[in-house]
Amino acid sequence: MRRRWRSSGVLAVLSLMLLLVAPLPAAARETRAAAPVTVPALTDWTPAAGGYTYGRSTRLVADSTGERRVADTLAGDLRAAGHGTPDVVRGGARTGDIVIDVQPSRTALGTDGYELRSGNRLTITAATETGAFYGTRTVLQLLAQGARVPAGRTVDVPRYKERGVGVCACYIHVSLPWLENLVREMAYHKLNQLLLELKVKSENHPEANTWGYYTKDEIRRLVALGKRYHVEIIPEINSPGHMDPWIENRPDLQLTDSDGDKQPSRLDITRPEAFAYYTGLIDEYAEVFPATSWHMGADEYMLGSDFAKYPQILTYARDRYGPDATPQDAFIDFVNRVHAYAAGKGRKLRIWNDGLTGANTVPVTAGTTVEHWLNVAVKPSALLAQGYPVMNAAYALYLVRGGFHSDTKGLYDQSWDPRSFEGEKLASADGVTGAKISLWPDNGRGETENEVAVALWPALRHIAQATWGDPHPDATYAEFTARGTAVGHAPGWRDLTRVPVSDGTYTLRTPGRSFTAELRRTADGYATLRTADGCLEVRGGKLTLNVPLQPGVEAAPQTCDPANTLQRWQLEPVAGGYRLVNAITRMTVSVTDDGRLAQYPPDQRMPAVWHLT
Structure with missing residues (x-):
C-alpha cells in the first residue's frame, strides 16, 4: 500500500491541489458521508x-x-x-x-x-x-x-495483517460457549487471531491435569469453528515462567533458588529434562491445534526475583557461551531452542517482550514475533530495527478481571492506532504486524464471564477499527459506539445471560440429595440459591488467582453476599433437569458418597442432574 502511493505520488499531489482549489459541493459531501x-x-x-x-x-x-x-x-x-x-x-x-x-x-x-x-x-x-x-x-x-x-x-483492505484478541484461560476455566461467542464476534468484525493461553488435558502427563483444563475434543470443536470463520487460534503455554499449572506436581523440573527452595512457577532451563518436557507438550498440542504459530510466552520469568538467586543459571550460560555470558543468555538460549523446535514442526514462534532487557549477549533468533506489552529498556523501534516482527499488545489494551480495564473511549478520542506502544509512539507502521486486546484473570473471582463480556464488546470493536482502517472514523466516541449498536452481534451469537427458570422458591432434587432454595437471577445473568442457612457457595481448598480451583471443594450455604461471585450459579439445561455450574470455577456440583455437595470437573465425576419443583 505504501509503495503504491509513492509510485503514484504525482497524481496524489494533483488530486490534493484540485480538492484545495475546488472543494466538494455540500450535496456531494453529504452523499459521501x-x-x-x-x-x-x-x-x-x-x-x-x-x-x-x-x-x-x-x-x-x-x-x-x-x-x-x-x-x-x-x-x-x-x-x-x-x-x-x-x-x-x-x-x-x-x-x-x-x-x-x-x-x-x-x-x-x-x-x-x-x-x-x-x-x-x-x-x-x-x-x-x-x-x-x-x-x-x-x-x-x-x-x-x-x-x-x-x-x-x-x-x-486492512492496514494490518494481525488483528487479534488474547485470552488467558491459563489458570481458571473460561466456558466453551463464551469462547465460541468470541470467535463469532471476532470474525464478524474482521479480527483474525485468537491467541489463547490455556491448558489442554494431557494424556502423556496426567500429573499435570489440575483444573481448569480443556479436553482435546473441546479444543477440536473450537478450532473447527475458528477455521470456518477464518480466525486462527494460536495456542500458548507460557514458559519458562508461569509454569505452575504444569509443573506444580513435578518438583524435579522446578527451578531451585540459592536457599534450596523450589519455585513451582519457574521451569529449570538448565535441565535437559525440562526442555524435553516442554517440547513434549508442544507435540501434544499439535494434535488439536493446526495453527502456524506457537506462543511460548517467555514473560516475567524473574518476576519478584532476579537471576542472582539462581547461580546455576549463570554457570549454565558461561559453560555454553563463554566467560562473558550473562544469566539472560541462558534465558534467550531457552527461547531460541524452542524457536528451533517449533520451526522444525513448521511453526513460527511468538514471545512477550519484557524478557528482552538488553542484558544478553546472545540475540533472539531472527523471525521471532515479539508481542510488546510492557515498557522496558529495549523499545519497539529497536526491535524493529533488528528485524523482528512486532505486535502491539500494549497494557493500555488490557481488560483484567477485577482490575484494570482499557479506557476504550480515551483511546478512541486520541485516535490510538497500533503504532502507539507502551513507552514509544512510532512514526511509521513498517514492521508492526498489528495489535490485540488482552483478557487476563489476575483476580479470577473479580468478575464473571458475563461481566467481562460487557466490557469486551466495545474494546473488541475498537481494536477491529484501529487495526483494519481509520482509527477515528466518527467525530465522537458516542457516534462510533452507535455503529456497534447498529450492526449488533454476530449471527449465531448466544445470549449467555438467560436464566432458564424464573425467580422463585424451588426444591432441587437429585438421587441422594435434595434441598429447598430461593432462586434469584443476578444482574449478570446467573442465579443465587438462598437456603434457610445461607446462599450456596464454593469455599475451601487451595486458592489460585483468588479462586478455589481444587476438585472436591464443598459447595455449602454461607452468609449471603450479593457481591460474592462464588455464590453465582449457572443452570445448564440437560436431559431430565439442570446441572449447577459455578460462575467462577466453572465446575459442576456433584453429590459425594456421604451426601455432601462438592464441585468437580464434569469429566472427572458425573455431575448431578437437578430436578426443580
Whole structure:
C-alpha cells in the first residue's frame, strides 16, 4: 500500500491541489458521508443511484470450491440471523442475488481485502477465500440494519495483517460457549487471531491435569469453528515462567533458588529434562491445534526475583557461551531452542517482550514475533530495527478481571492506532504486524464471564477499527459506539445471560440429595440459591488467582453476599433437569458418597442432574 502511493505520488499531489482549489459541493459531501454503517467503517464508499434489496428469491452464486465454502457459511449465518436460507447455486447471477467471486489475479486486494459492489445484486470480489469471507461479514452487517442496501462500491483492505484478541484461560476455566461467542464476534468484525493461553488435558502427563483444563475434543470443536470463520487460534503455554499449572506436581523440573527452595512457577532451563518436557507438550498440542504459530510466552520469568538467586543459571550460560555470558543468555538460549523446535514442526514462534532487557549477549533468533506489552529498556523501534516482527499488545489494551480495564473511549478520542506502544509512539507502521486486546484473570473471582463480556464488546470493536482502517472514523466516541449498536452481534451469537427458570422458591432434587432454595437471577445473568442457612457457595481448598480451583471443594450455604461471585450459579439445561455450574470455577456440583455437595470437573465425576419443583 505504501509503495503504491509513492509510485503514484504525482497524481496524489494533483488530486490534493484540485480538492484545495475546488472543494466538494455540500450535496456531494453529504452523499459521501452517508456510507453504509459497518464496523470497521468503510472508508472509500462511492455511492451510486438506486440500491439492492434482499428478499425471498435471493440466491448465493458461487462456482469454485472456495467460493462455495464462503457461500455455505454465509447461508448458515443468514439463517441464524433470521433472513431465511438462500440457495447456493452456480453461475447465471440475476437481480437480487449475492455473488461470491474469488479472482486470484486481484492481488492488490491482498489476502484479506475485498471489493463490494451494490446495485441490482451484491457482488463480493476478492483475491482469496478469506477476503471473500470478510466481504460477507460486511453484507451481514448491512442486512442487520434492513433488507435494502444503498447502491455503491467500496474497496476494503486492512492496514494490518494481525488483528487479534488474547485470552488467558491459563489458570481458571473460561466456558466453551463464551469462547465460541468470541470467535463469532471476532470474525464478524474482521479480527483474525485468537491467541489463547490455556491448558489442554494431557494424556502423556496426567500429573499435570489440575483444573481448569480443556479436553482435546473441546479444543477440536473450537478450532473447527475458528477455521470456518477464518480466525486462527494460536495456542500458548507460557514458559519458562508461569509454569505452575504444569509443573506444580513435578518438583524435579522446578527451578531451585540459592536457599534450596523450589519455585513451582519457574521451569529449570538448565535441565535437559525440562526442555524435553516442554517440547513434549508442544507435540501434544499439535494434535488439536493446526495453527502456524506457537506462543511460548517467555514473560516475567524473574518476576519478584532476579537471576542472582539462581547461580546455576549463570554457570549454565558461561559453560555454553563463554566467560562473558550473562544469566539472560541462558534465558534467550531457552527461547531460541524452542524457536528451533517449533520451526522444525513448521511453526513460527511468538514471545512477550519484557524478557528482552538488553542484558544478553546472545540475540533472539531472527523471525521471532515479539508481542510488546510492557515498557522496558529495549523499545519497539529497536526491535524493529533488528528485524523482528512486532505486535502491539500494549497494557493500555488490557481488560483484567477485577482490575484494570482499557479506557476504550480515551483511546478512541486520541485516535490510538497500533503504532502507539507502551513507552514509544512510532512514526511509521513498517514492521508492526498489528495489535490485540488482552483478557487476563489476575483476580479470577473479580468478575464473571458475563461481566467481562460487557466490557469486551466495545474494546473488541475498537481494536477491529484501529487495526483494519481509520482509527477515528466518527467525530465522537458516542457516534462510533452507535455503529456497534447498529450492526449488533454476530449471527449465531448466544445470549449467555438467560436464566432458564424464573425467580422463585424451588426444591432441587437429585438421587441422594435434595434441598429447598430461593432462586434469584443476578444482574449478570446467573442465579443465587438462598437456603434457610445461607446462599450456596464454593469455599475451601487451595486458592489460585483468588479462586478455589481444587476438585472436591464443598459447595455449602454461607452468609449471603450479593457481591460474592462464588455464590453465582449457572443452570445448564440437560436431559431430565439442570446441572449447577459455578460462575467462577466453572465446575459442576456433584453429590459425594456421604451426601455432601462438592464441585468437580464434569469429566472427572458425573455431575448431578437437578430436578426443580
